[in-house]
Amino acid sequence: GFRIPEVLETSGAKLVEVGATNKTHLQDYAEAICDQTALILKVHRSNFYLEGFTGEPHMTEISSLAHDHDIPLVEDLGSGAIMNTDQMAPIDHEPTPQESLRNGIDLVIFSGDKLLGGPQAGIIAGNADLVARIKSEPFFRAVRCDKLILTVLQECIDDYLACKGESRPPIPVLDCLSTSVEELRGRAEEITSQLADLGSPVTIVDAVSRTGGGTMPKAEIPSVALEIESVGVSHEELARRLRAATPPIVGYVHEERFLLNLRTVFPSQDQHLARALLELLQ
Template sequence: MPDFRQLPSVETLSKHLTGESNLPRPLVTGFVKRRLAEWRTRLAEGEVADKSSIEQEIQRGLQDFSSSRLQPVINATGVIIHTNLGRSPLGQRASETLSKIATGYSNLEFNLLDGKRGKRAGYLETALAVLLETEAATAVNNCAAALVLTLRTLISSEKNEVIVSRGELVEIGGGFRIPEVLETSGAKLVEVGATNKTHLKDYADAISDRTALILKVHRSNFYLEGFTDEPDVTEISSLAHQHGIPLVEDLGSGAVMHTDQLAPIDHEPTPQDALRNGIDLVIFSGDKLLGGPQAGVIAGNADLVGRIKSEPFFRAVRCDKLILTVLQECIDDYLACKGDAKPRLPVLDFLSTPVQDLRIRAENISSQLEALSARITIEEALSRTGGGTMPRAEIPSVALRVEPDGMSLKNLAQSLRRTTPAVVGYVSDEAFLLNLRTVFPSQDQSIVNALLEVLQ
């Protein structure tokens, strides 16, 4: 017979755990009820446990649950657009304006001049079009939604075929694949070419009366080299326009500046490049190399953008006032210094910070840790752009190398993740590294405090 007497009281355990955490009492009680229900099932199935071990497991579970709340983290991984850590941090201009808009009312759909209903995102859409040097632009809540929305708009029951090179049938984060995205939109995928080679004739042979568009997908999270070939975008554009069908490109990463001028890395294709080369519509993310919020930007031919905004599905994926605010300020940052210097956005600062500046900061941090028994040295390291962008990019950086005394690297990493704010680094070559390229200078003292707390 299962001994249900070992199950602690919901009220008693909840009261005790509430005192140990900063979570609301009803949430703690709900968590405890769920875990005790699971334990009741486990005991009924023959598992044996006493009250103390049950309470301890629920306590550990609550700690794990509490740590899952969104909270600030120091990114010392060296990965600039770290998807698991929230991708690109916002710039100061955007964060300050966001606070004002979020805590009050705004002219989201109100014309301040005539007092009548205004155009939602009208300013942003014009600013985007100016920045990208194109006819029109709009934005939705993420890049995948932008692609699905575009496909839904451009296909019909008579024309539902979308031509894509086999070398561009990519899989993005979370296991989502381009063929599945097309299927969701109701489009029929027509694959052309081979994985490593696609010729212009492959595209031409695939065009039929049912062709709705040709889709180009930038290989932003992997690369092909060796025995490879593909036609120039201008050639595909000419072919598409000869047949009166649009050419759409999903660029993904959304770099609007020349990345090779910011860091010793390759040039990442920009939306401006794509549009100048004959792309009718370009789609890209807002929270990657652009340095803004999660959003999907659609830009190019004014008639096509207008059709997309008239699609009923557009309302389901439109941006709320907070995303519109942040994206608006991000684009204004670019426009304010267009043709002069780079805007002060964290993702661009991280890309372009000189290695010598990082080394000076590392020396300052290590000088405050000399009393620790752990061995802390400074070494050269590499950073990556991350976020499914520029897989070959390796940016020189500087890292603190920590070799603890009497503590495993696993425990050190875990302990640093439990400090406030949490510090996330990585293990490499039998040491724990803190890569400073992705650490804000204002966070250096927090790293000192965290290491002192954990290692003393």
């Protein structure tokens, strides 16, 4: 992948790191500002976390400092969460672009995929004048999204706008996050009832899901999985046969058990899954 310091260096900018790994104070930012300071960049820890004796100033404090010195403040959120993640699942709250802008950020950068749920893309939002300056940069033409990406992203954003923040838009990643364990267990019972006579026993077990995709590394969402006992073959061979099925079925091995986590299966796929398992395992 590409590390942010390397990306900045290729632009000709000089990166000045602020504070220490675990604790950074507002004074650290103030002491790093000089006549050559072009912007302050704050990168959210979206794909890793720090624990222990940690601390950092609130974004409103950094915003006030930046604006007192007439310096743009940019925040890279990474994950692209638009909805309140803690209201969809028993996980932490992931900062949103809306919150960043309310905190006084001039530009906020986030992904169009991941927790936003659209196509793989990078989004820059905020101060209209700064956005216009970015678009006028000749290099922007080389990295801009193509028409297909923009079309899919527009459809995704339209779903959010149609809900007006009053409900959850019908976006797959949000459906996967917010489905209750009770609903998953009901679906699992319906599937296993069709597989009762299989030679390879299929049972319902508790499981854990993660958001993945470089977001919320601490988040563990209670889930339900189908455990398939591999009779006469290894877990690896069972996994290979399922991947080669039509449709392909992708599971994983955890603690010497082969599991199919239903949080990653759409309800409309349940019958396809049951039929494929019947054909492969009987």
